[in-house]
Amino acid sequence: MEEIITEEIKKRIGVESEPVYFDVEKGHIRRFADAIGDPNPLYRDEKYARKTKYGTIIAPPTFVTALTDREWARQNIFEVECPLKRVLNGGNEIELYEPIRAGDRISVTYKLVDATVREGKVGKMLFLIYEAYYRNQFGDLVAKVRNTLIRY
Amino acid sequence: MAKLYFEDVKEGMEIPVLKKHPTTRQLVMWAGASGDFYEIHYDKDFAQGTGLPGVIVHGWLTFSFLNQMITDWIGEDGRIKKIGVSYRGMHFPCQELVCKGVVKRKYKENGENLVECEIWAENPKGEKTTPGTCIVALPSRET
Numbered sequence: 652m653e654e655i656i657t658e659e660i661k662k663r664i665g666v667e668s669e670p671v672y673f674d675v676e677k678g679h680i681r682r683f684a685d686a687i688g689d690p691n692p693l694y695r696d697e698k699y700a701r702k703t704k705y706g707t708i709i710a711p712p713t714f715v716t717a718l719t720d721r722e723w724a725r726q727n728i729f730e731v732e733c734p735l736k737r738v739l740n741g742g743n744e745i746e747l748y749e750p751i752r753a754g755d756r757i758s759v760t761y762k763l764v765d766a767t768v769r770e771g772k773v774g775k776m777l778f779l780i781y782e783a784y785y786r787n788q789f790g791d792l793v794a795k796v797r798n799t800l801i802r803y
Numbered sequence: 804m805a806k807l808y809f810e811d812v813k814e815g816m817e818i819p820v821l822k823k824h825p826t827t828r829q830l831v832m833w834a835g836a837s838g839d840f841y842e843i844h845y846d847k848d849f850a851q852g853t854g855l856p857g858v859i860v861h862g863w864l865t866f867s868f869l870n871q872m873i874t875d876w877i878g879e880d881g882r883i884k885k886i887g888v889s890y891r892g893m894h895f896p897c898q899e900l901v902c903k904g905v906v907k908r909k910y911k912e913n914g915e916n917l918v919e920c921e922i923w924a925e926n927p928k929g930e931k932t933t934p935g936t937c938i939v940a941l942p943s944r945e946t
Contacts, residue, residue: 744887
């Protein structure tokens with residue numbers, strides 16, 4: 652039987668990637684909030700945001716997905732060698748320690764943490780669990796995201 | 804914005820519903836803003852080629868709607884500490900997507916006032932497509 656959890660997958664488990672950097676722009680935050688259809692002034696109105704405890708425009712919690720190293724995800728998750736080629740997003744979980752602010756420089760690193768095979772309705776399914784760690788320009792961990800990607 | 808205090812929350816109370824009507828246009832806006840250009844979300848032929856009935860709503864967009872339901876509810880002095888969902892069913896554009904939630908537990912931990920909620924999105928058949936949980940920290944009237 653063809654191996655589902657290939658050597659290529661096994662050798663990646665537990666290895667944290669090199670960081671990639673993103674400069675967070677208020678225009679990007681606004682476009683992101685517009686795409687959700689969320690009129691919250693914290694995401695778009697500088698004058699308003701200045702009077703809040705945040706002091707500046709902040710990003711919605713799910714903005715972390717806009718700060719994704721898609722090349723890492725392609726090579727290590729979506730297209731990593733495996734006989735199961737189709738992909739589905741199984742789930743996402745965000746732990747937020749502080750909001751991402753306009754003007755932040757965010758570094759992101761990734762780690763494949765687990766790979767398991769389950770029998771599903773459509774046959775064998777591979778669950779790849781990978782985490783992303785978001786740190787700001789002060790080195791503080793601002794968010795941790797845990798993703799489940801299904802290959803089937 | 805509305806302000807929710809820890810004292811105002813009761814276990815079993817429902818979170819105000821948020822109704823969304825994502826259009827294909829909105830999916831394209833989301834693709835641009837999030838950087839997720841997977842074709843199953845805007846190219847019908849491509850989507851059907853993978854066995855889907857048509858283009859589908861991005862999981863992260865549904866997840867974002869659920870986040871909006873929470874931030875609308877708690878206001879800007881509350882804070883989402885943890886929020887997660889699983890994608891069990893799909894949403895299609897031009898169909899209503901309803902975000903709902905209920906308070907499961909309120910407790911204090913390390914000096915924080917925490918509320919744990921069950922959250923989910925429903926399709927027009929009333930099926931829970933996107934179940935998950937959320938923990939928020941709220942301000943107290945006492946402090």
